[in-house]
Amino acid sequence: MTPLSRLLLLPVVTMTVCAPAQATVYMTVAQAQKAMIGDRPVTPVPIVLTPEQTLAVERDTGTRLVDGTLRAWKSDDEYFFVDAVIGKHDLITYAATIGSDGKLRKVEILEYREAYGSEVHNPRWLAQFTGHQHGDTLRVGEGIQNISGATLSCQHLTEGIRRLLSIYANVLKPANG
Amino acid sequence: MTHSSKSGVKFLIAAAALSAAAGAAADPSTPPTAEQQLIEQLSRQLQDMKAQLNELKAQNQPMAQQLQDLKAEVNQLRAQGPSVAQQQQVVQSVQAAPPPQALATSARASSLFDNLSLWGYGEVYYNRPIHEPSRTQADLARAVFGIGYTFDDRTVFNSEYEVEHAVSSASDAGEFEVEQFYVDHQLSNWATVRGGLFLIPFGLLNEHHEPTAFYGVQRNFVETLIIPSTWREGGFNFHGNTDLGIGWNVGVTTGFDLSKWNYSPEYPQYVTALELEDNDAAPLQATHQELSLSNASHLAEYVALSYNGVPGLTVGTAIFTGNAAKVPAPPNAPIPGNQRVTLWEAHARWTPGKFDLSALYAHGAIANLAVANASNPGSPNPIPSAFYGYYAQGAYTIWQNDTYRVSPFVRWERYSLGSRYEGTSGPDIPQGELPISATPGDYGFYPVNHDRVWTTGANFYVTPHVVVKADYQSFGDNKNFSRFDLGLGLNF
Numbered sequence: 001m002t003p004l005s006r007l008l009l010l011p012v013v014t015m016t017v018c019a020p021a022q023a024t025v026y027m028t029v030a031q032a033q034k035a036m037i038g039d040r041p042v043t044p045v046p047i048v049l050t051p052e053q054t055l056a057v058e059r060d061t062g063t064r065l066v067d068g069t070l071r072a073w074k075s076d077d078e079y080f081f082v083d084a085v086i087g088k089h090d091l092i093t094y095a096a097t098i099g100s101d102g103k104l105r106k107v108e109i110l111e112y113r114e115a116y117g118s119e120v121h122n123p124r125w126l127a128q129f130t131g132h133q134h135g136d137t138l139r140v141g142e143g144i145q146n147i148s149g150a151t152l153s154c155q156h157l158t159e160g161i162r163r164l165l166s167i168y169a170n171v172l173k174p175a176n177g
Numbered sequence: 178m179t180h181s182s183k184s185g186v187k188f189l190i191a192a193a194a195l196s197a198a199a200g201a202a203a204d205p206s207t208p209p210t211a212e213q214q215l216i217e218q219l220s221r222q223l224q225d226m227k228a229q230l231n232e233l234k235a236q237n238q239p240m241a242q243q244l245q246d247l248k249a250e251v252n253q254l255r256a257q258g259p260s261v262a263q264q265q266q267v268v269q270s271v272q273a274a275p276p277p278q279a280l281a282t283s284a285r286a287s288s289l290f291d292n293l294s295l296w297g298y299g300e301v302y303y304n305r306p307i308h309e310p311s312r313t314q315a316d317l318a319r320a321v322f323g324i325g326y327t328f329d330d331r332t333v334f335n336s337e338y339e340v341e342h343a344v345s346s347a348s349d350a351g352e353f354e355v356e357q358f359y360v361d362h363q364l365s366n367w368a369t370v371r372g373g374l375f376l377i378p379f380g381l382l383n384e385h386h387e388p389t390a391f392y393g394v395q396r397n398f399v400e401t402l403i404i405p406s407t408w409r410e411g412g413f414n415f416h417g418n419t420d421l422g423i424g425w426n427v428g429v430t431t432g433f434d435l436s437k438w439n440y441s442p443e444y445p446q447y448v449t450a451l452e453l454e455d456n457d458a459a460p461l462q463a464t465h466q467e468l469s470l471s472n473a474s475h476l477a478e479y480v481a482l483s484y485n486g487v488p489g490l491t492v493g494t495a496i497f498t499g500n501a502a503k504v505p506a507p508p509n510a511p512i513p514g515n516q517r518v519t520l521w522e523a524h525a526r527w528t529p530g531k532f533d534l535s536a537l538y539a540h541g542a543i544a545n546l547a548v549a550n551a552s553n554p555g556s557p558n559p560i561p562s563a564f565y566g567y568y569a570q571g572a573y574t575i576w577q578n579d580t581y582r583v584s585p586f587v588r589w590e591r592y593s594l595g596s597r598y599e600g601t602s603g604p605d606i607p608q609g610e611l612p613i614s615a616t617p618g619d620y621g622f623y624p625v626n627h628d629r630v631w632t633t634g635a636n637f638y639v640t641p642h643v644v645v646k647a648d649y650q651s652f653g654d655n656k657n658f659s660r661f662d663l664g665l666g667l668n669f
Contacts, residue, residue, distance in 0.1 A: 115325075116384065145489030155641055
């Protein structure tokens with residue numbers, strides 16, 4: 001087989017098995033809402049932290065809070081969050097639900113932009129967070145398994161979930177019961 | 178209020194009972210009717226007070242509701258009011274959060290810089306051969322900076338630029354290299370096409386070679402000498418991974434150039450472990466092309482498969498094969514056929530809890546070398562027909578606090594840069610002490626091209642992105658290579 005014919009073969013084979021779809025967008029926010037909390041009505045929840053609460057969350061999670069990425073909504077018995085963390089050097093957008101019992105219910109990756117590390121989209125990896133609550137040890141290697149080759153994405157998503165659980169426990173639960 | 182009212186009632190009841198008892202005790206002759214009158218009077222007063230109390234409770238309920246409403250209003254004002262917001266960390270803007278149904282999937286970039294990404298990594302070594310401390314070296318081994326540009330959700334450009342050994346000039350050993358330069362275009366959630374100069378998906382390290390990603394000051398020997406990391410080729414590939422955790426990558430690329438082989442090096446190509454890794458002595462290090470005016474008369478293809486469907490476990494295998502640019506034919510002895518280079522590997526990594534266990538085997542072969550090697554008799558450096566290496570490594574996180582982490586590790590590896598030869602019985606290595614470099618008076622033994630190496634040490638992570646490393650390496654065959662290493666690595 002000549003080099004040219006080999007060059008042509010791969011795209012032809014691949015094009016026939018790959019249906020075009022949206023690129024790195026696994027789900028829109030609306031699709032995630034539907035999949036994670038169904039048709040239950042939601043209301044936006046302002047998340048405003050006092051300096052004391054900010055300090056508490058940062059101490060709690062060992063991470064720094066940044067402005068502007070977190071959005072939250074409340075249904076009758078759970079909170080629905082959409083947030084973003086840096087993977088290796090681009091943002092990963094994800095959604096998570098925390099029930100009124102304070103336990104994390106589900107995590108979904110909405111958008112992934114990195115060239116490497118998209119294995120974090122694996123449902124079995126994401127399922128590791130289910131059932132965890134504020135106070136549980138949630139670190140890669142302690143409670144959460146790593147994915148070789150996606151270490152930074154694993155670490156940063158785990159930090160994101162730690163922050164959500166801490167914000168729920170330190171801010172939302174005291175304010176809304 | 179409610180609490181104090183209840184206390185008051187209790188006090189009145191107690192006072193009434195006391196005064197009744199006191200009256201009875203002071204004057205036993207008092208007719209019972211008068212006592213009854215007093216009790217009835219007090220009882221009526223008590224009823225009145227109860228009624229008043231209920232009235233107060235009723236008034237209190239709307240007031241409590243009003244208080245709740247006021248609290249909510251204050252919270253809302255806090256969220257909206259700029260003066261308050263200045264004093265508070267606003268993680269989320271309430272005004273900017275419509276119900277999810279109305280949200281776009283993501284904010285679109287509004288300027289050139291929003292589409293740019295920058296990153297980098299680098300590492301500094303200190304290597305002290307314990308038997309030959311005069312060969313101790315310190316080196317800014319690599320400083321790498323990456324630039325990416327997102328054209329749209331489906332099309333991304335990534336590139337990395339590397340300076341090796343700090344200074345790159347005609348009189349220095351350093352190099353400036355383009356390490357990656359490719360465009361990804363996503364076809365579906367599980368298939369992306371990539372074109373340009375990119376890393377070959379081999380082993381555990383080649384694609385993930387930042388110093389924070391591996392144990393030990395320097396990369397392991399197998400994934401440096403057998404898999405020539407950082408190994409990249411020009412071409413294109415299709416790759417992706419599925420929800421089941423199956424990763425796949427298939428590509429057509431440039432291959433190796435055997436015409437670059439040096440059959441007659443004047444001195445040993447390396448006399449320390451650092452030089453072994455740096456001086457392109459291994460078969461594929463000596464012949465890789467890195468898309469620098471590459472001979473592309475022959476192309477190679479590869480397939481890599483991996484599975485990471487079970488959290489914590491990664492297993493994978495890959496094979497790369499292609500005809501190389503041939504060794505120049507000796508006079509009057511044409512080399513018939515092709516010289517095919519084939520490399521394959523299998524690897525596994527398992528990270529249960531604080532353990533990090535991995536193992537890898539890699540094997541390379543170059544076909545049809547009998548004529549080329551036979552026409553260079555007595556060479557200390559013939560081209561091998563087969564070469565291999567394998568390692569097993571275990572690490573354990575003994576301490577973790579805040580961002581700090583300490584993970585000691587141990588690794589055993591074995592490699593052979595020439596396990597089989599055609600047209601020769603193997604390298605014709607000069608015996609005894611002899612000049613081993615251009616430096617006058619620098620005598621030593623010629624190294625052998627195979628070894629067994631124990632590495633023990635620890636990675637100390639200051640943050641997940643900054644690591645300080647120390648290790649000791651003991652060589653079974655080239656005992657003079659045994660060394661103590663320190664390293665500093667970072668990535669962002």
